[in-house]
Amino acid sequence: MSFTIRAMAKAACAAVTVAVAALSPGAASAQTAPKLDIPIVYITRAEDARLSLSFVDPDVKEPGVWGARLALKDNQTTGRFLGHSYSLIEVVVPEDGDVTAAFEKEIAAGHRFFIADLAHDDLLAIAQADGASDTLIFNGRAGETDLRTETCFPQVFHTALSLAMRADGLMQFLVWKRWPDIFLLSGSGPGDPAYAEAMRKAARKFGAEIVADETYSYSPIARRTDSGHIQVQTQMPVATQGAGDDYDVLVVADENDTFGEYLPFNTYAPRPVAGTQGLVPMAWHRVQEQWGSTQIQHRFEKQAGRWMEERDYGAWLGVRAIGEAVTRTNSADPAKIRAYLRSDDFALGGFKGVGLSFRPWNQQMRQPVLLTNKRILVSVSPQPGFLHQRNRLDSLGYDKPETSCDLQ
Amino acid sequence: MPDLSMSHASRFKRALPAAASIAALLAIASPAGAQTVFVSNEKGNSITVIDAKTRQVTATIPVGERPRGIALSPDGKTLYICASDEDHIEVLDTESLEVTGTLPSGPDPELMTIAPDGSRLYAANEDDNLVTVIDLATGDAVAEVQVGVEPEGMAVSPDGKTIVNTSETTNMAHFIDADSFEIVANVLVDQRPRFAQFTDDGSEVWVSAEIGGTVSVIDVATKEIKKKISFSVPGLQPEAIQPVGIRITKDRSKAFVALGPANRVAVVNAQTFEVEKYLLVGQRVWQLAFTPDESELYATNGVSNDVSVIDVAKLKTVVSIPVGSFPWGVAIKP
Numbered sequence: 087m088s089f090t091i092r093a094m095a096k097a098a099c100a101a102v103t104v105a106v107a108a109l110s111p112g113a114a115s116a117q118t119a120p121k122l123d124i125p126i127v128y129i130t131r132a133e134d135a136r137l138s139l140s141f142v143d144p145d146v147k148e149p150g151v152w153g154a155r156l157a158l159k160d161n162q163t164t165g166r167f168l169g170h171s172y173s174l175i176e177v178v179v180p181e182d183g184d185v186t187a188a189f190e191k192e193i194a195a196g197h198r199f200f201i202a203d204l205a206h207d208d209l210l211a212i213a214q215a216d217g218a219s220d221t222l223i224f225n226g227r228a229g230e231t232d233l234r235t236e237t238c239f240p241q242v243f244h245t246a247l248s249l250a251m252r253a254d255g256l257m258q259f260l261v262w263k264r265w266p267d268i269f270l271l272s273g274s275g276p277g278d279p280a281y282a283e284a285m286r287k288a289a290r291k292f293g294a295e296i297v298a299d300e301t302y303s304y305s306p307i308a309r310r311t312d313s314g315h316i317q318v319q320t321q322m323p324v325a326t327q328g329a330g331d332d333y334d335v336l337v338v339a340d341e342n343d344t345f346g347e348y349l350p351f352n353t354y355a356p357r358p359v360a361g362t363q364g365l366v367p368m369a370w371h372r373v374q375e376q377w378g379s380t381q382i383q384h385r386f387e388k389q390a391g392r393w394m395e396e397r398d399y400g401a402w403l404g405v406r407a408i409g410e411a412v413t414r415t416n417s418a419d420p421a422k423i424r425a426y427l428r429s430d431d432f433a434l435g436g437f438k439g440v441g442l443s444f445r446p447w448n449q450q451m452r453q454p455v456l457l458t459n460k461r462i463l464v465s466v467s468p469q470p471g472f473l474h475q476r477n478r479l480d481s482l483g484y485d486k487p488e489t490s491c492d493l494q
Numbered sequence: 495m496p497d498l499s500m501s502h503a504s505r506f507k508r509a510l511p512a513a514a515s516i517a518a519l520l521a522i523a524s525p526a527g528a529q530t531v532f533v534s535n536e537k538g539n540s541i542t543v544i545d546a547k548t549r550q551v552t553a554t555i556p557v558g559e560r561p562r563g564i565a566l567s568p569d570g571k572t573l574y575i576c577a578s579d580e581d582h583i584e585v586l587d588t589e590s591l592e593v594t595g596t597l598p599s600g601p602d603p604e605l606m607t608i609a610p611d612g613s614r615l616y617a618a619n620e621d622d623n624l625v626t627v628i629d630l631a632t633g634d635a636v637a638e639v640q641v642g643v644e645p646e647g648m649a650v651s652p653d654g655k656t657i658v659n660t661s662e663t664t665n666m667a668h669f670i671d672a673d674s675f676e677i678v679a680n681v682l683v684d685q686r687p688r689f690a691q692f693t694d695d696g697s698e699v700w701v702s703a704e705i706g707g708t709v710s711v712i713d714v715a716t717k718e719i720k721k722k723i724s725f726s727v728p729g730l731q732p733e734a735i736q737p738v739g740i741r742i743t744k745d746r747s748k749a750f751v752a753l754g755p756a757n758r759v760a761v762v763n764a765q766t767f768e769v770e771k772y773l774l775v776g777q778r779v780w781q782l783a784f785t786p787d788e789s790e791l792y793a794t795n796g797v798s799n800d801v802s803v804i805d806v807a808k809l810k811t812v813v814s815i816p817v818g819s820f821p822w823g824v825a826i827k828p
Contacts, residue, residue, distance in 0.1 A: 163642055163664060164642055167666065167668075378686075385621065388621075433706065435663060473731075477733075
């Protein structure tokens, strides 16, 4: 079961109509080009928002879809000069709904371009659905390793950061800082073992060393507890005492935000904290205002009434990648779009100072990794000195020889 | 390192007796032809004034937050400054060196251009995908033109009849009729077009693409790209080459292209479009300006907080002059 919101972005459509009329003399080049309609389906699943431990973290409403909506407007603005019109169909699968059925229904309606704001299993399900091979699916959310190293699909492109790119981005910085000795502390929640494993692999790759590797089971308590800090102030030193002080940085793997936020300034040894909390490797964050991002941050906030989050950025990149390929190829044929996205000609401006492109072997988008705390942009990886024969961005994540994926 | 040639070193010594305190007075009292250089300091919130003859900084003027693009009126009497974080354009009197007023610009103004007759200012308004036309006699916005996403580069043809705007996310050069304010053509260029520059004869527009790493030379008559210029510096990764500012000599013999984090200015034969030389300058070079006689070219180096002076005949960087924090735009008054 799914319900579908046919969001044709009414305001934007009205703007397009006016613009086409006003700009008809300007359509000289567009008149010879075919008129194209490009419907894009944004598909997500309803779920309870995860509460952050910190009260200053904004309460994020509708993560993901606002990125697609903004990119739709960007595509429409460009498209009106070329006779290309874009629309967004928003599909929200209920918490217990069937994502495959919802996806197949959209295929039956003739839609071929999909932005998946889905977790790993849902993404796998739609990638394996009937008719999926005729579509293009842009994963703006799931970072799991198997989707980049074993289970690759010709129709799936990843605009979300892979876990490996995140870990490599952080590890390069720690090695550049000459802080190579790492105390890895992982939680016991879902996702924590995979995050920790990505950190171990990154440490091996860049010559850092995991000098202590521990698991910490923390029973989540209500984040509002009177005098809660008194307990935390003694719990965290105890949790981190075993590693002594013979390390440079504590890297925490707490994907569910149950204890990681408590660690900075509460560790047994006076050491900085990085990983899922502290200094965090991210695809996008509000603190980033370099490379013209002031503009997209501002446009996003004006439209969505909140900050742009990672899932918004992942969806924005997917819709923009489609738009860029349609603009350059003058085609809405998924096969032609796919070929262009995989070619050396494709480069997308993503407000990170370099053109973003897709790795042909697993169709992961190459992109810099931001290293941020809650207040400021600390650094951006790749770090100076980490080179690569092909593209410096390929020093982050799975390189061609490291994966069994060899998409053609 | 800049090559500090003997002649410049001796000039530098002669200039030394002019102490800083009286230098400011000299700038104000200097006769026509003094060649005054204005540099906007993005992080310093100031304009640095340099005497191009002595290469001395003669004044530092505090202005609005985050000054970026700057442009002189044709008579040189007024400097317009995009104060990006103030969301307006400031008007500086180049004689008194005082800010005398502001103009509307929309949020986050970055670049603008002035009509050749000095009657209008054309500003890119990135927030609303508009080019704003400001009547300089009244200071009012008189027209708005809908363009692509994130309009940035602005140029006007020497005859004043055509405005060109580049949109950074749409990746087009929009040609706008300056009478009707209608878009007459859209030319798709490479990723993130930052800057547009007409040749002096009005036959070509050169557009730099920062992320694409190229300069597209557009034939104004046909609106076709007649040449796409690429750059390659041995030992530098291609992504470090990010073209931004462009200046072309009046005789269209040479063009200079600032290559951003490549820390170089490319010298291009503007007839054959071959890249002839790369001149090493400071870090993250963005904008360029000729002295009025085109004997020298000033380049702003954002990260190294200085401007490089290039000898146009010798094609050599001859000196670097420390300015404020993160120099961005540059304009030179005759």
